[in-house]
Amino acid sequence: MGKPTGFLEHDRQDRAYGPVKDRVHNYQEFVIPLKEDELKAQGARCMDCGIPFCHNGCPVMNIIPEFNDLAYQGDLKSALEILHSTNNFPEFTGRICPAPCEASCTLNLDDHPVTIKTIECAIVDAGWREGWVKPIMAKTHTDKAVAVVGAGPAGMACAQQLARAGHSVSLYEKNHHAGGLMRYGIPDFKLEKSIIDRRLGQLQTEGVDFRPNMTIGVDVSVEKLMEDYDAIVLTGGSEKPRDLPVPGRDLNGVHFALDFLTQQNRRNGGESFDVQDILATDTNVLVIGGGDTGSDCVGTSVRQGATSITQIEIMPKPPEKEDKLNTWPNWPQKLRTSSSHEEGCTRDWNVVTKEFLGDENGNLRAAKCMRVEWTPGEGGQWNMSEVAGSEFEIACEHAFLAMGFVHPIHDGMIDALGVDKDGRGNVAANTEDYQSSVSKVFAAGDMRRGQSLVVWAIREGRQAARAVDEFLMGSTELPR
Numbered sequence: 001m002g003k004p005t006g007f008l009e010h011d012r013q014d015r016a017y018g019p020v021k022d023r024v025h026n027y028q029e030f031v032i033p034l035k036e037d038e039l040k041a042q043g044a045r046c047m048d049c050g051i052p053f054c055h056n057g058c059p060v061m062n063i064i065p066e067f068n069d070l071a072y073q074g075d076l077k078s079a080l081e082i083l084h085s086t087n088n089f090p091e092f093t094g095r096i097c098p099a100p101c102e103a104s105c106t107l108n109l110d111d112h113p114v115t116i117k118t119i120e121c122a123i124v125d126a127g128w129r130e131g132w133v134k135p136i137m138a139k140t141h142t143d144k145a146v147a148v149v150g151a152g153p154a155g156m157a158c159a160q161q162l163a164r165a166g167h168s169v170s171l172y173e174k175n176h177h178a179g180g181l182m183r184y185g186i187p188d189f190k191l192e193k194s195i196i197d198r199r200l201g202q203l204q205t206e207g208v209d210f211r212p213n214m215t216i217g218v219d220v221s222v223e224k225l226m227e228d229y230d231a232i233v234l235t236g237g238s239e240k241p242r243d244l245p246v247p248g249r250d251l252n253g254v255h256f257a258l259d260f261l262t263q264q265n266r267r268n269g270g271e272s273f274d275v276q277d278i279l280a281t282d283t284n285v286l287v288i289g290g291g292d293t294g295s296d297c298v299g300t301s302v303r304q305g306a307t308s309i310t311q312i313e314i315m316p317k318p319p320e321k322e323d324k325l326n327t328w329p330n331w332p333q334k335l336r337t338s339s340s341h342e343e344g345c346t347r348d349w350n351v352v353t354k355e356f357l358g359d360e361n362g363n364l365r366a367a368k369c370m371r372v373e374w375t376p377g378e379g380g381q382w383n384m385s386e387v388a389g390s391e392f393e394i395a396c397e398h399a400f401l402a403m404g405f406v407h408p409i410h411d412g413m414i415d416a417l418g419v420d421k422d423g424r425g426n427v428a429a430n431t432e433d434y435q436s437s438v439s440k441v442f443a444a445g446d447m448r449r450g451q452s453l454v455v456w457a458i459r460e461g462r463q464a465a466r467a468v469d470e471f472l473m474g475s476t477e478l479p480r
Contacts, residue, residue, distance in 0.1 A: 002065070002072045002114075006044030012112040013038055015121075020343050024302050027188040027268050029095075030339075034115075036074075039122050042115045043072030049106040053329040054116060057104030060087045060459045064101060064116055071119050080127040083120060085479070088157045088458060089199055091128070092182060094121025095191050097455045098292075104329035111321075128198065135205040138166040144472045147172060147229040149216050149413070150236035152180020153454050154445025156203060157461030158233050158468075161478055163207045165469045170229070171208050174215040176271060180237055182454065183269075184262045187296050189303070193269060217412035231440045231468045234413075234427055235461060238446040242403040244288065248356030253364030257293050257402035264300050280306040284395050286367050287311040287345075288353055289402030292338075297400045299340030310346045310394055314384075316374055317349035350374070352386065356399060366393045405451040417441060426450050433471070434464040442468055 003009070017023070018030035034042065046068035054064045063082050070079035083090050094117055105113035127133045144167045148159045151173035159171040177183055179196040204210055214220055225232055241256045248254070260278045280301040287294045287301075290313030301309050322332035341347065355368040371390035377383045407425030408414060414421075420428040420437035427436055427443035434442045444464035445457040462479070469476040 002046035002048075002069050003044035004048055006041070006072070007047045007107055007112075007114075010041040010045050012045065012107075012115060013042060014115050015118050017339055017342075023189065024343055027264075027303060029189060029192050031095075033122060033125070034118060039119065040072050040074060043068045043070075043119055045107065046072070046114050047106065053104040053106060054101040054114075057100040057102075057329060057331070059100070059453070059455045060093075060462070062086050062101065062120070067123060068114060068116070068119055071123060076123050076126045077130070077132050079123045080132055083123055087455075088160055088462065089153060090120050090124040091195055091199070092153060092191070093117070093455050093458070094124060095195075096182070096186055097453060100331050100455075103331050109324055109328060133202065135202050136164055137206060138164055141166040141168075142473065144168065144230045145170070145228065146231045146233065146468060146472075147225055148233045148235055149225075150180065150234065150445070150447065151175075151178035151200075151210065151212075152235065152237055152445065152457060153182060154447075154457035154461035154464075155180070155233070155235035156199070157458045158235055158444060158465045159208045159461075160203050160206065161462055161465030162468060163203065165465070165473075165476070165478055167469070167472065169208050171203070171210050172214045172216060172220070173210070173212045176212050177269065178210060178212070184265050185258055185293070185296070186265075187261065187300055188265065188268050189299060190296070193265075215412070217416050222413060222416040226440075229440075230472055231442065233434075233464055233468060234417075234419075234436070234441065234443040234447050235445045235457075235464070236408055236413075236447045238405040238407055238426070238451040239409050240406050240425075241401065242406050244353060244401050244403065246353060246355050248358055248364070251356050251358040251364045252362055253397050254356055254399045255401070257287070257289070257297050257400045260398075260400050261293070261296055261300060264304070278398070280304040280309075280398055282307055283397040285309045286394050286396035286399040287402055288367075288399060289313065289404065290315070290347075290349070291402065291404065293404070294400075294402035295338040295340045297402055298345045299338075299343060301398075302340065302343045302345075306398075308346070309344060310348065310396070311341075312348045312351040312353070312369065312394070314352050314372065315349065352384075353399075354391070357393070364397055364399060366395050367399055368393055405446075407450065408447045419443070424450055431460075431463065432467075434460075434467040435471070440471070442471075 016032040023030035067079040067082045099117040101116045102113040149172045163169045178200045285301045285306045287297045318335045322334040357366040371387040374382045422428045429443040444460040466478040
């Protein structure tokens with residue numbers, strides 16, 4: 001694949017970022033694509049490694065060596081056909097996937113993996129630019145109707161696959177626009193929303209009936225849904241955030257991270273909201289949680305003009321470099337510094353928040369924290385203990401809780417349907433038939449597996465569509 005000696009002749013070269021001084025004044029994407037000759041050189045680096053471990057790393061099982069080779073040959077149109085055979089939305093994953101495929105690349109053994117994510121994004125961006133991305137209409141139509149509830153990446157992928165199989169598909173979404181967390185959680189500077197809109201346009205041309213502003217259990221009853229459709233697929237998100245029940249939690253200025261991020265995305269999209277503005281402008285910001293959501297809070301706070309930004313994490317600081325002999329080809333635990341961190345942020349680890357402190361008006365003024373340490377226990381478990389005398393305060397007028405999500409919202413649709421839940425509170429369904437405990441009700445994506453990556457959502461949406469098609473028709477030709 002690629003050029004047999006390409007990895008010896010060409011160094012790894014990834015996309016660059018626009019200057020910090022320019023990009024922090026707007027919410028536009030700032031990644032600078034590779035030039036044509038640079039892209040070909042990166043495709044050439046894909047070595048004939050015998051066993052392409054990148055396949056194992058990619059949840060949608062992209063056929064990576066083949067599209068790398070075609071990028072090297074300059075045949076991006078054929079590369080796009082291969083890419084679309086496994087991934088409905090490579091422009092999403094090419095922007096916001098953490099690229100576990102690159103962690104699994106054989107060349108990652110010496111820290112120079114093929115720039116798979118960059119090549120993927122360049123292929124599909126060329127497809128849209130050149131007009132190669134076209135609607136795929138069903139050759140025949142069935143008399144079956146399917147409701148897909150939740151228009152995030154899992155729901156969009158599921159709806160598109162089912163429409164291409166010839167079914168009548170209604171895609172329900174409680175918000176005004178499609179995209180789920182991609183639209184309302186991930187900042188525009190990582191994924192501009194016009195990219196979601198153009199793909200939704202393709203789905204609609206293919207026959208998907210998009211129904212926004214429709215909350216199941218409120219605007220449409222569960223009973224009506226069960227009566228009108230031959231199958232129902234639950235593809236909503238894991239939207240119940242992990243809270244921090246400490247004294248002072250109810251002070252003005254303590255917010256869930258997604259409330260903060262969603263507001264800014266709605267502002268950028270011209271949408272209104274009926275709650276008080278959450279703005280970091282001219283304030284000291286504390287972000288609690290070290291993951292991607294926390295990083296997004298950092299980048300958004302920078303653009304809003306925060307005075308200072310501190311991000312803390314209860315876990316120890318990860319190693320700067322992983323031990324490849326112990327981790328490869330699996331996803332490693334290592335220190336990751338995002339573009340938002342580079343824009344201005346103080347980071348700290350082994351810190352637990354004990355209390356939020358307020359002023360006489362009930363407004364947040366500081367967080368009381370402590371150092372913790374982790375020690376190995378029996379059975380491979382790690383035990384946390386607080387370090388005596390290590391208390392300190394972090395001055396802040398805003399604290400954003402970015403500690404992940406525990407399960408989907410149960411009130412309303414899920415409870416009304418009466419579906420069984422797994423031990424973590426997700427809708428219980430396996431990955432063979434994706435069926436819930438209720439007849440003709442399926443579940444996929446974060447609602448089934450819990451908080452996860454966009455690439456896993458796309459995979460589960462595709463697989464659930466295949467399971468639904470087989471359920472309805474007795475057989476299926478949809479890919480797994």
